[in-house]
Amino acid sequence: MGVSSYLDLRAATRARDRSLRDKVMSLEEAAKLVTSGEHVALGGCTASRTPFAMIWALIRAGVTDLTVSRSIISTEGDLLYASGASRHIMTSWFSQGIVWGVSKVMRAYTESGRARFEEWSHMAMGLRYRAGAMGVPFMPMRSMLGSGVLDRAEGAKTLECPFTGETLLLVPALNPDVALIHVQRCDAYGNAQLDGLTFMDIDMAMAAKRVILTTERIVSNEQIRRAPDQTKIGFFTVDAVVEVPFGSAPHECYGLYEPFYSHMDLYAEMTAKDPEAGAQAYLERFYHEPTNWAGYLERIGMAELLDARRRGSSIYDD
Amino acid sequence: MTTDLAHAGLARADLGVAPAAPAHTASELLAVMSARLLREGQTVFAGVGIPLLAAILAQRTHAPGLTILFEGGVIGPFVEPGKLPPSTNEQRCTRRANMLVSITDVLLMLQRGYVDVGFMGGAQIDRYGNLNSSFIGDADAPKIRLPGTGGGNDIASLADMIVAMKHEKRRFVEKVDFVTSPGFLRGGSSRADAGLPAGGMFRVVTDLGILGFDPESRAMMVLALHPGVSAETIRAHTGFPLPVPDDVAVTEPPTAGELAILRELDPARLYTA
Numbered sequence: 001m002g003v004s005s006y007l008d009l010r011a012a013t014r015a016r017d018r019s020l021r022d023k024v025m026s027l028e029e030a031a032k033l034v035t036s037g038e039h040v041a042l043g044g045c046t047a048s049r050t051p052f053a054m055i056w057a058l059i060r061a062g063v064t065d066l067t068v069s070r071s072i073i074s075t076e077g078d079l080l081y082a083s084g085a086s087r088h089i090m091t092s093w094f095s096q097g098i099v100w101g102v103s104k105v106m107r108a109y110t111e112s113g114r115a116r117f118e119e120w121s122h123m124a125m126g127l128r129y130r131a132g133a134m135g136v137p138f139m140p141m142r143s144m145l146g147s148g149v150l151d152r153a154e155g156a157k158t159l160e161c162p163f164t165g166e167t168l169l170l171v172p173a174l175n176p177d178v179a180l181i182h183v184q185r186c187d188a189y190g191n192a193q194l195d196g197l198t199f200m201d202i203d204m205a206m207a208a209k210r211v212i213l214t215t216e217r218i219v220s221n222e223q224i225r226r227a228p229d230q231t232k233i234g235f236f237t238v239d240a241v242v243e244v245p246f247g248s249a250p251h252e253c254y255g256l257y258e259p260f261y262s263h264m265d266l267y268a269e270m271t272a273k274d275p276e277a278g279a280q281a282y283l284e285r286f287y288h289e290p291t292n293w294a295g296y297l298e299r300i301g302m303a304e305l306l307d308a309r310r311r312g313s314s315i316y317d318d
Numbered sequence: 319m320t321t322d323l324a325h326a327g328l329a330r331a332d333l334g335v336a337p338a339a340p341a342h343t344a345s346e347l348l349a350v351m352s353a354r355l356l357r358e359g360q361t362v363f364a365g366v367g368i369p370l371l372a373a374i375l376a377q378r379t380h381a382p383g384l385t386i387l388f389e390g391g392v393i394g395p396f397v398e399p400g401k402l403p404p405s406t407n408e409q410r411c412t413r414r415a416n417m418l419v420s421i422t423d424v425l426l427m428l429q430r431g432y433v434d435v436g437f438m439g440g441a442q443i444d445r446y447g448n449l450n451s452s453f454i455g456d457a458d459a460p461k462i463r464l465p466g467t468g469g470g471n472d473i474a475s476l477a478d479m480i481v482a483m484k485h486e487k488r489r490f491v492e493k494v495d496f497v498t499s500p501g502f503l504r505g506g507s508s509r510a511d512a513g514l515p516a517g518g519m520f521r522v523v524t525d526l527g528i529l530g531f532d533p534e535s536r537a538m539m540v541l542a543l544h545p546g547v548s549a550e551t552i553r554a555h556t557g558f559p560l561p562v563p564d565d566v567a568v569t570e571p572p573t574a575g576e577l578a579i580l581r582e583l584d585p586a587r588l589y590t591a
Contacts, residue, residue, distance in 0.1 A: 045390060045405075045407040045421060046390075046404075046405040046407040046408070047404055047405060047407065047408055048390070048407050048408050048409070071421055072405070072407065072468060091466070092466055092467055092468050092469070092471075093465050093466045093467065093468035094465050094466055095465040097404040097405050098366050098367055098404070098405060099404050099588055099589075102462070102463075102464055102465055103465070106463065106465075107462065107463050110460075110463045111460055111461075111462070111463050113459075117463065117466070119452060119466045119467060121467050121469070121470075121471040121472050121475075122389060122421065122425060122467065122468055122469040122471075122472055123422065123425035123426070123428075123429070123469070123472040124472075126420070126421050126422030126425060127422060129422075130422055141429065142429050142475065142476060142513070142514070143428075143429070143471055143472040143475035143476055143514075144471055144472075144475065145475065145500075145512050145513035145514050146475075146497070146500045146503050146508075146509060146512030146513065146514055147471055147475075147497045147498065147499065147500050148452065148457065148496040148497040148498065149452070149467055149471055149497075149498060152457065158513065166513065166515070167512070167513030168513065169513070196409055196412060196418065197390050197391050197392070197407065197409070197411075197412065197418055198391065198418075198419075198420050199390070199391065199407070199420060199421050200420060200421050200422060201420075202420065203420070203422065252408055252409060254409045254412075255409065258408070258409065258410070259404060259408065261404075312409070
């Protein structure tokens with residue numbers, strides 16, 4: 001994945017409609033903003049604020065051959081491989097979560113050479129998005145040096161520092177075609193206020209050429225303007241706003257719901273014996289058969305949803 | 319301190335522990351021995367699992383002022399007993415923290431030099447403390463594709479490291495299949511020569527003993543054995559020549575108090591089974 005030309009990047013930004021305008025649309029309409037073969041960055045990390053509703057919509061829309069990047073990728077990586085939506089994922093860690101062990105679906109696709117898992121260190125992923133956000137072609141850093149990860153990292157280079165003579169690593173900027181980010185609340189223009197952990201999302205939004213926000217709820221612009229210090233992603237980076245309650249289920253959304261642990265156990269069980277068939281069965285049952293997002297949540301189940309909400313909203317009850 | 323331990327007083331047959339010592343799992347032993355290496359006032363960058371448990375145990379015993387960092391972007395939390403997070407990126411990690419920052423910024427604290435100890439688990443380690451969590455077999459045609467580095471490479475590149483892992487011959491190998499997180503690379507000055515002048519392996523804590531690294535050769539050596547473990551046993555579980563001093567120290571077994579805290583923290587045995 002090469003570094004974008006600076007002038008091309010600027011021109012693309014200048015060509016966007018950056019006015020304060022209503023960007024609210026449906027999941028299906030937003031899915032049409034993503035084209036097969038593009039680089040899609042996913043906000044959140046591991047089991048937190050994963051943009052599952054948008055991933056669900058893209059898989060249903062039948063997009064293929066995306067290059068997908070994320071800080072740490074969980075089950076959505078399995079499903080992107082299994083659906084054919086992506087055969088190339090860039091991340092620092094890939095599995096549902098340490099308590100569920102190594103992803104058998106990831107193993108099946110990567111060990112057979114049918115999909116690529118391009119590994120970078122966590123900080124390298126972060127600094128690659130940051131370089132993209134800053135409009136510079138790379139960032140210098142001091143890890144990955146000497147490791148096998150560096151040997152396999154496409155585009156990373158070492159440099160003798162012109163100031164100190166030290167060996168530094170330069171990691172190339174990432175300017176994703178699209179970033180998918182799930183937030184607690186934003187207005188119709190895309191001013192997003194994030195609670196809790198922000199992961200790499202702020203840099204990702206600035207780096208991306210387009211941003212699709214899914215949000216637990218849409219609030220008024222007046223409410224945003226009452227606390228502009230809480231706005232972490234600015235409207236000028238955002239192209240689409242989709243209101244999707246429980247939009248990161250079965251993962252958590254800080255302060256609102258925790259991960260749906262029983263459902264994550266179910267996924268692990270379904271993919272334990274025959275990972276590929278299990279992932280296909282999961283996609284059929286939870287992605288293709290429901291007619292809308294509410295139908296997906298119904299399949300996960302009301303008891304799970306209420307339990308995740310109860311746990312999620314009691315985090316600061318002491 | 320509660321001593322309400324179901325298995326207290328039972329001998330651990332495989333290691334021949336004296337009957338007076340409370341029974342414990344290998345994971346609990348790792349957590350206790352690792353916790354004792356942490357010092358009051360330190361800043362520790364902890365991975366999920368045993369490192370997380372050990373850091374909380376240290377907070378609740380001898381190091382109440384220990385500052386824990388999680389790679390999710392958390393500075394100084396106090397995780398609630400019974401609500402351990404599934405990774406270092408969920409809201410459970412943030413309880414009573416001083417500050418939340420982005421992932422990139424918390425990792426940059428390592429690079430800036432604010433972290434005393436990096437602390438993580440390991441799947442495979444070699445004589446020079448290099449860790450592999452990426453590939454078993456040839457990276458181009460792996461027998462097993464593992465989940466990868468996460469923050470491991472960054473932590474191991476930039477901090478003094480404590481690694482906690484089970485001591486098995488297949489995990490302690492002459493040369494790792496792949497260097498995911500750098501130890502002392504090929505020994506001697508090779509780590510610094512590669513552009514990593516700071517940090518490096520400090521201790522490896524296993525269910526058989528505590529290991530360190532020779533200051534010159536940077537090869538792994540035994541510093542202490544757990545009660546009932548012989549030099550022969552630890553060598554038999556290691557895939558490379560392992561120096562054991564004649565007057566090697568013996569660790570104090572986990573106390574009932576330490577084990578009680580661990581069981582309160584992890585009642586479901588997510589990480590201590």
